[in-house]
Amino acid sequence: MISSDDMKDLTDLCYTSATTLAAEIRNGERSPVAVVDAFLERIERVNPEINAYVTVCAESARDAAQEAERAVERGDDLGPLHGVPVAIKDLNRVAGVRTTFGSPPFANYVPDQDDVVVSRLREAGAIILGKTNTPEFGRKTKTDNPVFGASGNPWDPSRTTGGSSGGSAAAVAAGLAPIALGSDAAGSIRIPSSACGVFGILPDFGRVSAGPVRSDAFQETLPYTFHGPIARTVADAALMLEVIAGPDTADPTALPEPTGSYREAADARVELDELRIGYSPDFGDFVISDAVSATVESALDDLSAAGATVEEVDIPFEGSWEERHDAIEWVLQSRYVGLYENLKRDADVDLLTTDEPITPEVRSRIRAGLDLDTSTLAAARRRRTAVYDAIVTGLEDVDVLVTPTLGRTAFSLDVDSPTVDGEPVHRMHGWTLTWPLNLSGHPAASIPVGFDDTGLPIGMQVIGDRLGDRDVVSTSAAIEEAIPWEETYPPEAIGGDR
Template sequence: MTGGVPYASARSIADGVRTGELSPVDVVETYLDRIERFNPDLNALVTVSAESAREAAAEAERAVERGDDLGPLHGVPVAIKDLNRTRGVRTTFGSTAFADNVPEEDDTVVARLREAGAVVVGKTNTPEFGRKTVTDNPLFGASANPWDLDRTTGGSSGGSAAAVAAGLVPLALGSDAAGSIRIPSSACGVFGLLPDFGRVPDGPDRPDAFENVLPYTFLGPIARTVGDAALMLDVMAGPDVGEPYGLPAPEGSYLDALDAPVSDLTIGYSPTFGGFQVDPAVRDAVEDALDALSAAGATVTELDLSFADSWDDRHDALEWILQQRYVGLYENLKRTASVDLLDADREITPEVVSRIEAGLDLDAGTMAAARRRRTAVYETVQRGLEGVDVLATPTLSRTAPELGTTDPTVDGEPVHPMHGWTLTWPLNLSGNPAGSIPVGFDDGLPVGMQLVGDRLDDRTVVAACAAVERELPWIGSYPPAGLEGGA
């Protein structure tokens, strides 16, 4: 296993457990030891459920010894983003208001991972209620990027991406309302997958089961390889009676999509995705990757995507629907947890408070304008996909900013501090599946490429990302700072 157990693929760990080559107890102990050694510097995991993980690993070992039918993730450690509820394990949402919250039930996706044999080793850091594109909060502080501890992980699934990149876990769960899987995956040099909207159930979300269309919010895997992400998605995907927008069970396994030949792949390349500023070094890395794919037989065509509305107007639409979403969060928490996020006595981050307050002032005309602009974004993305399998863009305009940066720049020019350096959020307006895959470095920091597919065609995204991985193998590239080689 390349790099030793900490950097082994989830697939190889599952195979080793199934054949008896690996002990689930030893595997979990290896990762818990690594978490103990390296997590204090990274702050990727904010709750480590060592006792329950050891108990689950011991039971997993007994199941192997008994000859039980084993799930596809039997004995594989996994980390869960701290926005998802975990039975018996603290779930804070990155908020001091929930510092001692221990749910009695798992979210559906967590239950599915456990049923498949995965061992939950802890919860990963996130900004409060996932509000920002960097990962810090008043309860736990900031997560550090394994490639450079002075850099951000991105957000909001920053703890998950950092944990996978540093070999603290082979798999982690992410969620994405404006890029929160893809941003940190690009910044930390791992693979993050946005499956079709409705593919992975998010619930139970009550009393508002419709919140995840404001904007489209996805759950998806973060892994070091496309194959591991496909394995995890096979476990998580499928309908749930409580999900109004849940999709039927997918046809076949996502693992079956991994071997599509690169020569069959057609790619439409949008260098700026309709007007984002992109650092020349990032653009060079993405174009070098596309040149390599072209040399291997793929067809690559550069596109000039032209959106009907300006960048600012499109971004306003995103902000308005996010504000409405946070009003729903505010009202739901008052009803279900008796927590008022606008209570002046609570230590709630200004970003969350301002979004709720702005949302309370929204009117119907503003939301109608947001829906029209959102429709126009969808139509433009679909036009870009005409005649190609996937649309390629940089994932981020730049590599990971320094920790604490509030005014990031791109090639020396100021951009919107939250979303001006992330080419991810238009897809949360349109609902298209996408993946962010590593394609190179700029000054020692990872660069990711975003591959976008048609609605209801996330298998093609998986196939395309697997083709990239074969032509530009990232396996074996580990962060520095004493983390390399499974040390």
């Protein structure tokens, strides 16, 4: 039986930053075996409440921790994440570990090769704790699927984590991993980061290569799909990003090696009195709740009082919200046709005819995509261009743009069509201010800035120039210093120890 004092010590360890854990393990002050055991104990105790992990790699994690400890004792050359636990979204392949994509036909699929981003984490010394929950093929902005069910928000398990990296964000928020891997085609890193009160960042598109397992090397442009870290602190995200960034020969969209350090960008954060922030209250014409607006504007008031220049800017988007949203839907439909055809060819799985209980939204997107014509895709590209131009214009006279990340806080798990202060919005994307960046390709982050009156987290989106992801990191670090959130934890109901 673990005493209450020992339990608190274990919990404190699980909420220790990845940066601190890495330094203490490297210096011999902390045992990687003890670290992994603490996280596995907490996962066993807390995960049943929130279903963040769908596969836990207890045996292999302990084996890796023992080898990591021996490496420290031998004085080996250690990677930057040596001995640090990490959670992997169940859309990323991990060799020898069940990788389901949240889809019934793949419930027992075990790949024999890591995705590049996973292999880079391993090479840096990270220890994989397990796979985190995701909607089927990342299809939805809430995290549930026919294989594992729904993930609950650590701040209130009866509410959504957002999606599609909901399991990863919930794991970090609940102290079940110090860092986690996410991916984002319409907001899937930023949405759950906002809903769960953690930090998530999209680096420049092409900065992190996902491959090599793919049939369509260009699918990540339909829309721009980013892979990136979810963490409790900006420094932790920068540490992870530095490990996973870099080109891969199998990726034709990859950028060259970064010209500077993300960790240095986080440490050398911008001075607030030199920061010009452009604030778009509704990012054109999204519906925003009063609670979200008030919290984001209060945070901006704090930044202004600390020296930042904050001014409201107009983003000159063309046309209506619906016209811009059509563009993201059309390119996503095209992407899902590619998914459909690739699975038929490579895995002999027909998502439209299989008897397996495929998520209705997956099938509807494939069917809609099969009806697309080239003129519709041409219209989508024109509208993407207009979105890109509008965001570029909005950034002309400021260092970063900020918006709310979401139009509202997390809603109940049983809600399929959320409203914003009672106003109906598009059920999937009407409450998320994230997807325009997947049309344009700009780097962006979601930063916690407060809570609504029920205690649910609220995030603020920080948007930078193309090829300006280090500026987003630096700005985020400055905001974190002014509005710290690292010591903010979910309620005592989660694990009973906070």
